[in-house]
Amino acid sequence: MKTTIVTLSLALAAGPVFATPCDEVKAKIAEKVEKKGVKDYTIEAVAPDAVGDKRVVGTCEGGKKKLVYTREAAKK
Template sequence: MLINSLALSLMLCSISAGAAITSCETIKDKVDARLDSKGVSDYTLKVVSRDTPTKLRVVGVCEGGKKKIIYQKDKRANKADE
């Protein structure tokens, strides 16, 4: 009986962990909406592999931690102001 309960618990944990994986587009859309609501403009959000080295700001992770979303301020806006 104890083994059956333990097995059931492990199965439920693995199912809930699998359900927690969120697509990169969903996370990217949420980050985009949050930045827009704060008045941030002229930026790029890019999805890259988790192993990709970057000096840019990581603003999200997706696909169960396999990828990350990085934020980069576009320089075009600064040149347009000059």
Template sequence: MKPILFAAVLTLFAAPAWAAKDCAELKSEIDAKIQSHGVAKYTLEIVDTAAEAESKVVGSCAGGQKKIVYRRG
């Protein structure tokens, strides 16, 4: 049980660091992960956090000011 607790705490501390990541860099990393799972047709878009999106949010960047949304197809 301790390794799970440690991982959870580590994730909480790392979350702000992920949000501060450069949007283009994060989008590229997410794109590589999606492609490695064999998904062929999709789009990733960087939008303002306040923007309404019917797509799935897959990342946050620019200090939480932007989000990356995923649309399949």
């Protein structure tokens, strides 16, 4: 029991060390979006309280930021 508590405490303390940078997550999401043929879009990292009505497609930096997707009108 004591070992489990120590292990869990260490895992929680190390959490921020394993936080994925936003650029890495954005690149992975962009790759998936572009495979579907979408050309005009943006993915941006914002604070969780700044999401508003935008579509959340991921999180980064250990949940400190959310990645939001916006599809833009086709350019003519």
